[in-house]
Each structure stands twice: as C-alpha cells, then as structure tokens.
Amino acid sequence: MDETTKWLLEQAKRQAEQAKAYEDRAFFLALGTFIQKQELRLTQAQGEVDGRFWDHRRW
Amino acid sequence: MKTLIVVSHPQLADSPTQQFLKACAAGVTGATWHHLDALGRFDVAAEQAQILAADRLVFEFPLYWYQAPASLHEWLARVWTRGFAYDEQGGRLRGKSLGMVVSYSQPRSAYQLGGTENVSLSALLSPYAALARKTGMTLLAPLEIAQFGYLTEQQRGELFAQYQQYLTVGRPARFAEQAAWFLAALAARAETDPTAALMHDTLAERQDQLASLQQTITELREGEAD
DSSP states (O other): OOOHHHHHHHEEEHHHHHOSSHHHHHHHHHHHHHHHHHHHHHHHHHHHHHHTTTTTGEE | OEEEEEETTGGGGGGGHHHHHHHHTTTTTTEEEEGGSSSSOOOHHHHHHHHOOOSSEEEEHHHOOTBBBBHHHHHHHSSSOTTTTTOOOOOOOOEEEEEEEEEEESSGGSSSSTTSSSHHHHTTTTTHHHHHHHOOEOOOOEEEEEEEEOOOHHHHHHHHHHHHHHHHHHHTTTHHHHHHOOOOHHHHTTTTOHHHHHHHHHHHOOOOOHHHHHHHHHHHHHHHOO
C-alpha cells in the first residue's frame, strides 16, 4: 500500500471517529472501503499496462 | 434526480432494516419515501402523478414467501393501469428507471441454485423485469440486503453509501459513478472542512489517473487485436 493510500485511509478513519452525526460516520466508513477499492483498481490497471508493454511476443 | 421510494411493508415501525433505510433516505435531496401500507385506499390519480414526477422508482420490500408483501401487488394492480403504464404508444413510464431494494433474513448464499432456498433472487424478481420491459423502464440490478441484523457497523456504513447511490446515481453499479458520488459528497464537506477538501483533491487525482490507465489499456488491447 502506497503512502497516499495510507494517508487517505487514516483521514477517513479519523473523520469517522470524530463525526458527530451518524450519517457523517457512515459516510467516512464507506469512504474507507472505496479508497481500498480504488487503490486495488489502480494497482491492477498499472500492472496490466506494464504487462502489455512487456509482452515478449512483441519484442 | 427525483426518486420515488415505494415501500411495501406491513409493519414498518418494527423493521430495523426499513428504519435504517428511511434515515438514509432522509438525507437525500430529491428522494421521496412513499410507504404504501400507510396510505389506506389508493388515490389512483395522486399515485400516478407522483410516479410521473419521478425519474426513478425504487420498489423496496422484504421477501415474504419469495415475493413482495401484498400492498405492492395491490398498488400495481390499481395504479398501473392500461393507458398509464402501457398502451399502444408505449405508456407514460418510458425512459424512467426501476430499482428494487430487497431484504431477507437468510444469508445471501441462500438465494442461488443449490443454496438453501435453491432459487435465485433474479428468478424471484423476474416479474418486475417483465414489468420494466413492458413499460419501457430501465431496470437496475437489485440492491440486496441479507441479514441486516448481523451487519457490522462497517458494513452498515457501506450500505448507507450504497443505498444513497442507488437513489441518486444514474448507473449505481459503475465504479466511476460511485467515485463521482463520493467526490461530490466530499466537495460538499470541503467548504467547512479543510481535510475533506484535501481528501477530495487526492481522490479526484487518483480517479483521473485510473481513467488514464484504463484508456491506455483500451488502446493497447486495440493495438494487439490489429
């Protein structure tokens, strides 16, 4: 996990903990999950780009 | 988007699931909570006017013996009349979207072939798919809520966001549209919360990066196919 993702997740957790209204707490809990999904997609997309660029059949 | 949430539940006050969803819906601009069982006799003209005013209809109900409670059937039979829901010209609901929020007390795995109920939720909900097709409405994949009572606080938070997206987002299953929803919600908070503003900018940048990578992948795949 990269530093930006760690920072985003920490902020989402902190905001959820400090929220006064339930809907704010729920939003930041859900945002934490979204951040993880976004990171996974970024990693997979970057991996696919790298993989396709390094396709040995195209050397 | 204007969304009419058509709730069919004979004992709404006793349902923690529905009380949770009602609280979630209360924070959504443009969403109207419409509890059928509380109406008594249906005023057909008023019901039809409410339907026409909406861009999206969401049928929300618990599964009772594998189907919706009686009030939804009665409402459909009385309100969705010929000439309104369908006619030779296609009816007046064409172009709207139809969603379903369905709750049940079994685990999610129960509703599939070979599961303990041995039938899929899609099979049980197929009459509504037929209804959407007949009336020219776009069907959304149902939002399923299995065993609400067993959800953790984290899972309830996720359901909160998923449900609000279901009420407001054009294609709620699409990741990019979910991202836009989170970004809009962060932008609204950014006015009073500098951390939310920073989170918004960072997430937006990453979403742009993802779109750019996906574009590159599309081009690479096309290049390989040539």
